[in-house]
Amino acid sequence: MANHSASHPAHVQHHFVDSDQQFESAKMGMWVFLVNEILFFGGLFCAYIVFRAWYPDLFSQAALELNKVWGGVNTVVLIGSSLTVAMAIRSAQKNQIRGLRINLLITIALACVFMVIKYFEYEHKLHLGIAPGMFWNPTPEVLAELSHPKANIFFGIYYMMTGVHGLHVLVGIGLMIWLYIRAGKGHFNSEYYTPVEITGLYWHLVDLIWIFLFPLLYLIE
Amino acid sequence: MSEHNHEHHVATAKQLWLIGGALFVLTILTVVVSSIPIPAPFDIITALVIAFGKAYLVAAFFMGLYWDVKFNSMLLIGALVFFILMVTVTLLDTMYRQDVVPSF
Numbered sequence: 001m002a003n004h005s006a007s008h009p010a011h012v013q014h015h016f017v018d019s020d021q022q023f024e025s026a027k028m029g030m031w032v033f034l035v036n037e038i039l040f041f042g043g044l045f046c047a048y049i050v051f052r053a054w055y056p057d058l059f060s061q062a063a064l065e066l067n068k069v070w071g072g073v074n075t076v077v078l079i080g081s082s083l084t085v086a087m088a089i090r091s092a093q094k095n096q097i098r099g100l101r102i103n104l105l106i107t108i109a110l111a112c113v114f115m116v117i118k119y120f121e122y123e124h125k126l127h128l129g130i131a132p133g134m135f136w137n138p139t140p141e142v143l144a145e146l147s148h149p150k151a152n153i154f155f156g157i158y159y160m161m162t163g164v165h166g167l168h169v170l171v172g173i174g175l176m177i178w179l180y181i182r183a184g185k186g187h188f189n190s191e192y193y194t195p196v197e198i199t200g201l202y203w204h205l206v207d208l209i210w211i212f213l214f215p216l217l218y219l220i221e
Numbered sequence: 222m223s224e225h226n227h228e229h230h231v232a233t234a235k236q237l238w239l240i241g242g243a244l245f246v247l248t249i250l251t252v253v254v255s256s257i258p259i260p261a262p263f264d265i266i267t268a269l270v271i272a273f274g275k276a277y278l279v280a281a282f283f284m285g286l287y288w289d290v291k292f293n294s295m296l297l298i299g300a301l302v303f304f305i306l307m308v309t310v311t312l313l314d315t316m317y318r319q320d321v322v323p324s325f
Contacts, residue, residue: 023229024290027289027293028290028292028293028296031293031296031297032296034296034297034300035296035297035299035300038297038300038301038304039300039303039304039307042300042303042304042307042308043307045304045308046304046307046308046311049308049311049312050311050312050315053312053315053316054315068252068255072248072252075248076245076248079241079244079245079248080241082241082244082279082283083237083238083240083241083283085283086232086237086240086241086282086283087234087237090231090232090234090237093229093231094231200283200284201284204279204280204283204284205284207279207283208276208279208280211272211275211276211279212272212276214248214251215251215255215268215269215271215272216268216272219251219252219255219268220255221255221256221258221259221264
């Protein structure tokens with residue numbers, strides 16, 4: 001602080017006192033955005049709670065149509081990607097740009113694995129006519145297992161929650177590619193890695209949402 | 222680095238792997254527990270306790286709230302408080318209707 005001009009490197013914008021203040025402000029801004037994200041998903045969780053309270057049997061019946069194994073694999077994949085993002089941030093903090101890029105690449109790969117599994121889950125269900133709301137048109141075999149008159153509502157909630165979550169994963173992949181390219185251009189170092197840090201926060205939130213979606217949708221008895 | 226007033230916390234690789242491992246074990250646990258027949262409200266409660274445990278690990282150590290300024294933790298807790306408020310007020314309506322709206 002004593003030497004103000006010396007603590008004003010190129011990446012610090014003029015309206016910040018120093019690099020630290022800029023970093024802390026960006027991080028707090030991201031947390032405010034995450035509050036918005038939590039309440040956005042909160043609306044969907046609220047719908048889930050209301051309908052589960054109304055139709056408890058529906059949820060235990062309909063959940064049998066979801067594949068626990070693939071849901072579990074996707075949970076492990078997302079946890080792994082959260083770990084690699086945390087490792088990417090650690091690499092940036094230690095000025096290891098090669099490590100940062102490798103960890104970002106692994107994260108992108110894991111996120112793609114998640115989306116591919118999600119695609120096959122959707123594809124399988126839609127093939128059986130297990131579609132949300134008015135598109136509900138199940139095959140007789142599915143109908144024999146799942147005769148509940150409100151079954152389409154469960155899948156409306158399922159597709160909406162996992163769909164919006166999947167959209168967040170796609171956005172995350174885009175952000176991670178952007179970070180990878182910028183890291184390659186030498187934009188990040190131990191003094192400045194703010195975009196890596198706040199994209200990491202975003203990615204962990206996507207993981208957090210899935211941590212709740214998995215038991216609430218797939219693991220109902 | 223020397224100009225910084227306070228250094229950013231750098232988690233050790235071992236810490237991060239431990240958290241990742243704990244999350245993995247808790248995922249296995251939640252799957253195993255779901256196959257055990259537990260009477261009605263307690264199965265959901267068990268699943269949620271494990272989910273919140275995992276969420277705490279992610280928020281505290283992967284997102285770094287454990288080492289961060291308290292204000293960011295307050296934002297997260299604030300979001301949860303308002304979420305609970307939203308659910309409570311909604312349930313006060315939906316749980317005390319004479320008839321569920323038929324088209325729902």
